[in-house]
Amino acid sequence: MSQMQNVERQLREMILALEIGPGERLTERWIESRFGASRTPVRAALLRLETEGLVGRDGRGWTVSPINLAELEQIAVYREAVEVAALRLTCGQADKSVVDVIEAMLDSCDENTPREEWHRVGMDFHIELARLSGNEFLFRAVRDAMTRLSRARWLEVRDETALGRAWLEHRAILAATRLGQADEAARLLSAHIVGSRDRLVTSLANDRRGLRARGFAVVAA
Amino acid sequence: MSQMQNVERQLREMILALEIGPGERLTERWIESRFGASRTPVRAALLRLETEGLVGRDGRGWTVSPINLAELEQIAVYREAVEVAALRLTCGQADKSVVDVIEAMLDSCDENTPREEWHRVGMDFHIELARLSGNEFLFRAVRDAMTRLSRARWLEVRDETALGRAWLEHRAILAATRLGQADEAARLLSAHIVGSRDRLVTSLANDRRGLRARGFAVVAA
DNA sequence: GATACCAGTTTGGTATCCCAAAATGGTATC
DNA sequence: GATACCATTTTGGGATACCAAACTGGTATC
Numbered sequence: 075m076s077q078m079q080n081v082e083r084q085l086r087e088m089i090l091a092l093e094i095g096p097g098e099r100l101t102e103r104w105i106e107s108r109f110g111a112s113r114t115p116v117r118a119a120l121l122r123l124e125t126e127g128l129v130g131r132d133g134r135g136w137t138v139s140p141i142n143l144a145e146l147e148q149i150a151v152y153r154e155a156v157e158v159a160a161l162r163l164t165c166g167q168a169d170k171s172v173v174d175v176i177e178a179m180l181d182s183c184d185e186n187t188p189r190e191e192w193h194r195v196g197m198d199f200h201i202e203l204a205r206l207s208g209n210e211f212l213f214r215a216v217r218d219a220m221t222r223l224s225r226a227r228w229l230e231v232r233d234e235t236a237l238g239r240a241w242l243e244h245r246a247i248l249a250a251t252r253l254g255q256a257d258e259a260a261r262l263l264s265a266h267i268v269g270s271r272d273r274l275v276t277s278l279a280n281d282r283r284g285l286r287a288r289g290f291a292v293v294a295a
Numbered sequence: 296m297s298q299m300q301n302v303e304r305q306l307r308e309m310i311l312a313l314e315i316g317p318g319e320r321l322t323e324r325w326i327e328s329r330f331g332a333s334r335t336p337v338r339a340a341l342l343r344l345e346t347e348g349l350v351g352r353d354g355r356g357w358t359v360s361p362i363n364l365a366e367l368e369q370i371a372v373y374r375e376a377v378e379v380a381a382l383r384l385t386c387g388q389a390d391k392s393v394v395d396v397i398e399a400m401l402d403s404c405d406e407n408t409p410r411e412e413w414h415r416v417g418m419d420f421h422i423e424l425a426r427l428s429g430n431e432f433l434f435r436a437v438r439d440a441m442t443r444l445s446r447a448r449w450l451e452v453r454d455e456t457a458l459g460r461a462w463l464e465h466r467a468i469l470a471a472t473r474l475g476q477a478d479e480a481a482r483l484l485s486a487h488i489v490g491s492r493d494r495l496v497t498s499l500a501n502d503r504r505g506l507r508a509r510g511f512a513v514v515a516a
Numbered sequence: 517g518a519t520a521c522c523a524g525t526t527t528g529g530t531a532t533c534c535c536a537a538a539a540t541g542g543t544a545t546c
Numbered sequence: 547g548a549t550a551c552c553a554t555t556t557t558g559g560g561a562t563a564c565c566a567a568a569c570t571g572g573t574a575t576c
Contacts (some may be wrong), residue, residue: 103556145431
């Protein structure tokens with residue numbers, strides 16, 4: 075594993091796990107010493123994370139991207155477009171056995187499963203569902219959108235009923251997909267995405283004060 | 296202007312103008328001497344162009360991405376999803392005067408306008424139309440998709456009737472948008488994208504032999 | 517003639533050095 | 547006490563040195 079991939083992966087994990095707070099400043103020298111790499115791989119990693127939207131430029135320096143409510147709402151619209159398009163492609167495919175893999179993902183969650191795992195499976199559901207479309211661009215769009223969302227979605231983990239509700243909705247989407255009912259599947263998926271967004275934005279707006287107290291930058295819509 | 300931006304911009308232009316052929320190998324040292332920059336900015340530029348899909352890794356080295364027919368077809372599907380979503384958002388907006396700017400773009404083309412300019416305006420039409428949606432993600436998706444398409448679209452420039460037909464379709468889309476007729480506008484846009492793809496793929500499939508003879512890598516669908 | 521092998525070269529990955537600009541912190545001035 | 551100013555430090559951008567791996571071209575072997 076190259077140093078660049080190492081730094082990129084570890085830094086991404088730290089950011090997504092909120093170990094580095096949204097809005098926090100980053101210096102190349104700090105990353106360098108933190109991960110024991112030189113500046114060349116550090117800079118490469120930063121450039122890639124910039125295109126993922128996880129870090130941004132603040133004048134000359136680097137900043138961990140703040141959680142941006144307006145952005146979250148826009149991402150929901152974007153997701154709706156690409157995920158529904160992907161799902162319709164999948165519904166049009168003859169072989170529906172491919173959804174078994176995703177069904178198995180959902181099956182792997184029960185009451186004993188830790189919430190973090192529910193969270194991860196919830197994201198992977200959407201990513202893997204998009205992959206089934208066979209369209210690389212739709213797939214990457216969904217994957218990247220979920221990456222951007224994932225820091226905010228951590229906050230949703232505390233709400234157990236939300237996780238359960240999402241799980242049920244995922245099941246319903248899969249069922250319609252398996253039957254090839256494209257319109258119904260699309261309707262369910264749209265509603266799911268819009269509902270998730272509403273819960274997320276509400277939850278975030280309520281927590282904004284607390285998040286700011288922890289030093290996290292949260293930009294209003 | 297920083298060296299990194301310089302190298303990135305110039306290298307992108309060379310690739311898009313087919314001055315460096317699709318499939319051609321790139322060495323960091325060559326770029327370094329070609330643009331009079333050191334490897335640091337060269338490396339940064341390559342990393343960015345990689346995320347744009349214009350260059351890719353070939354084992355350890357760098358390669359100008361080949362023109363990939365399967366990819367072009369997938370991009371068309373992707374475009375349809377994001378452009379239609381963006382257009383529907385725009386149709387829902389109260390203020391329709393924003394389309395004037397785009398109308399003016401189309402107006403700027405007449406029989407005396409060089410074909411390259413028609414080509415550029417044709418791409419910008421889609422990009423600027425997406426920008427009107429106000430959704431940053433849909434906008435970037437369209438812009439990036441058009442960038443990926445633009446090398447292939449150069450080949451279409453030779454067909455004057457295709458340019459004129461696209462221009463008429465653009466007009467019709469704008470007209471429906473101005474009236475807020477979302478469904479009609481969406482239908483026209485979808486048909487336009489699908490039609491463009493068909494013409495492009497047909498044209499490319501026919502030219503494949505000639506392109507290969509010029510040393511361009513063209514990957515089949 | 518084909519092939520296995522080896523020395524020399526090239527190349528990307530990494531580390532390190534230099535620099536100008538920006539941030540910092542202390543100090544003098546009002 | 548606030549502020550303007552200056553020396554110092556820090557930082558990102560760029561250049562370069564070094565290395566290991568990959569590639570190249572030629573040669574010896576069969």
